[in-house]
Amino acid sequence: MAPELVRSVLERIGDKWSVIVICRLGPEPRRFNELRRLVDGITQRMLTATLRGLERDGLVTRSVFPTVPLRVEYALTDSGRTLLDVVQALVGWAGANAETVHVARTEFDRRAREQPQPVGAG
Amino acid sequence: MAPELVRSVLERIGDKWSVIVICRLGPEPRRFNELRRLVDGITQRMLTATLRGLERDGLVTRSVFPTVPLRVEYALTDSGRTLLDVVQALVGWAGANAETVHVARTEFDRRAREQPQPVGAG
DNA sequence: CAGTATCCTTAAGGATACTG
DNA sequence: CAGTATCCTTAAGGATACTG
Numbered sequence: 449m450a451p452e453l454v455r456s457v458l459e460r461i462g463d464k465w466s467v468i469v470i471c472r473l474g475p476e477p478r479r480f481n482e483l484r485r486l487v488d489g490i491t492q493r494m495l496t497a498t499l500r501g502l503e504r505d506g507l508v509t510r511s512v513f514p515t516v517p518l519r520v521e522y523a524l525t526d527s528g529r530t531l532l533d534v535v536q537a538l539v540g541w542a543g544a545n546a547e548t549v550h551v552a553r554t555e556f557d558r559r560a561r562e563q564p565q566p567v568g569a570g
Numbered sequence: 571m572a573p574e575l576v577r578s579v580l581e582r583i584g585d586k587w588s589v590i591v592i593c594r595l596g597p598e599p600r601r602f603n604e605l606r607r608l609v610d611g612i613t614q615r616m617l618t619a620t621l622r623g624l625e626r627d628g629l630v631t632r633s634v635f636p637t638v639p640l641r642v643e644y645a646l647t648d649s650g651r652t653l654l655d656v657v658q659a660l661v662g663w664a665g666a667n668a669e670t671v672h673v674a675r676t677e678f679d680r681r682a683r684e685q686p687q688p689v690g691a692g
Numbered sequence: 693c694a695g696t697a698t699c700c701t702t703a704a705g706g707a708t709a710c711t712g
Numbered sequence: 713c714a715g716t717a718t719c720c721t722t723a724a725g726g727a728t729a730c731t732g
Contacts, residue, residue: 451610453668453669453671453672454661454664454665454668455590456668456671457664457667457668457671458589458660458661458664460671461584461660461664462584462585462586462589463584463704463705464584464704464705465705467580467584468577479713479714480713480714480715481713481714484714488573491705491706491707492714492715492716493705493706493707493715493716493717494704494705494706495715496714496715496716497704497705503678504674504675504678504679505671505674505675506670506671506673506674506675506678507671512714515713516713517713517714518712518713518714518715519713519714520713520714520715527667527670527671530663530667531663531667534656534659534660534662534663535660537656537659538580538583538656538657538660539576539580540656541652541653541656542576542579542580542583543576545579545649545652545653546575546576546578546579547575548628548649549575549579549627549628549629549649550575551628552626552627552628553626553627553628556625556626556628557626585724585725586724586725587725601693601694602693602694602695603693603694606694613725613726613727614694614695614696615695615696615697615725615726615727616724616725616726617695618694618695618696619724619725634694637693638693639693639694640693640694640695640732641693641694642693642694642695
């Protein structure tokens with residue numbers, strides 16, 4: 449049902465940071481700057497945007513504690529946790545196959561460099 | 571080991587078409603135009619680019635049969651098939667949760683429309 | 693049939709400065 | 713601490729015409 453809906457869900461997960469942020473959220477709630485430190489290379493702007501997107505999709509909750517200084521905690525929802533499972537499988541695959549893929553890429557690029565022409569040259 | 575390698579593998583899967591193409595390849599080999607018909611909305615250019623990327627990563631093989639007319643078949647490799655499994659889990663999750671996510675989005679957008687200001691207005 | 697070559701648009705994301 | 717506001721760059725992807 450509704451293949452466009454499925455695609456719109458995949459597009460969220462397919463952005464640059466969502467998968468990593470979901471993994472770093474894991475089981476416990478995390479504060480904003482804590483996440484920022486855990487997700488290597490993310491900017492403040494993109495962390496906010498990513499968290500808002502996940503919150504919008506009902507995958508993450510945002511809890512504000514009006515203390516001084518302000519305290520904001522992010523945590524996975526129930527459906528967020530079910531997504532974490534499949535995302536971990538994906539990251540696990542990437543980890544297990546990173547080396548193989550890297551070798552394949554190097555080989556492919558070497559062949560492309562050696563025979564750029566359709567018909568034998570040289 | 572090598573978190574950047576893992577990320578580079580995730581980036582391939584995270585583009586617009588790879589997941590869908592991998593699913594459509596499934597167990598049997600497919601011809602180019604056959605795939606083009608199966609993957610709704612993809613352009614010739616993007617199908618070529620996506621298949622090249624998958625071939626480069628060692629996930630897909632490209633077999634040319636020099637008949638007239640030309641015949642080119644694409645098939646998943648062994649590691650491509652292991653990726654298919656986890657990708658199917660992801661697509662399965664998206665399918666199972668599409669409705670829930672859609673509702674969450676609608677609710678989120680409604681609340682954002684009603685209270686755009688940090689402090690109660692109007 | 694199975695592509696490649698060109699041109700173009702849009703939007704994702706980075707950098708930086710500022711704030712309740 | 714946890715953001716928002718602006719500006720800018722790049723690259724992903726679409727449209728279209730052409731080809732071995």
